[in-house]
Amino acid sequence: MRIAITPSLSLDDAELSFTYILASGPGGQNVNKVATAAQLRFDAAGSPSLPDRVRTRVLELAGSRATREGVIVITARNYRTQQQNREDATQRLVELLRQAAHRQAYRVPTRPGRAARQRRLDGKAHRAGIKQGRSKQFDS
Structure with a gap:
């Protein structure tokens, strides 16, 4: 199955790998027993789906989420189920791409x-006239 990024760019979901880890946060004792946090790994440097321009830009934007080898790692632990965290991680990768x-x-x-230059000069002349009128008038 393909994941649409833009009308001209899409990813094969086989390029994404998921691992599940224990999450902190809500879930009570369930948090200690079930690995619900999803960790998505995407090899941006070796992806055949990405053009070179997008590849370099995504690694730049990923910052600390990218490893030296060019693998982007996104950890999603906002939800209490693996499926929701998996979808959240995928959506965050799509937004980054x-x-x-x-x-x-x-x-x-x-x-x-020419008209814009003339309007500017007219405005300056008008302003100068206003200021000129404020000065003291001497009658001789």
């Missing part, structure tokens, strides 16, 4: 047009 796949819009530097 979407953020990495988003391309910044290239800003084309422009100059103010």
Whole structure:
């Protein structure tokens, strides 16, 4: 099965590996007995699904969640069931990949047009006239 990231990018769910660990937090004695926290591992450096641009960006965005080998590790322990934590970890990885796949819009530097320059000068002249009117008038 494939996980859709963007319309042009998707991941094979076989690239994700999950392990379950004991979680802290709510659950009473159940927390001590059942491994409900999900730890997702995704080998971003070796993934055939990611273009090079997205690969480098996602490893940069992952920060301390990425290992030296380029494996992203996400631990989800917000919920009391393995399934909910698994879905939470997957969703967090998808959001990270979407953020990495988003391309910044290239800003084309422009100059103010002739009318804008004229409006600016008119405003300055108007302001100067107001200030000129505040000065003392000397009658000779």
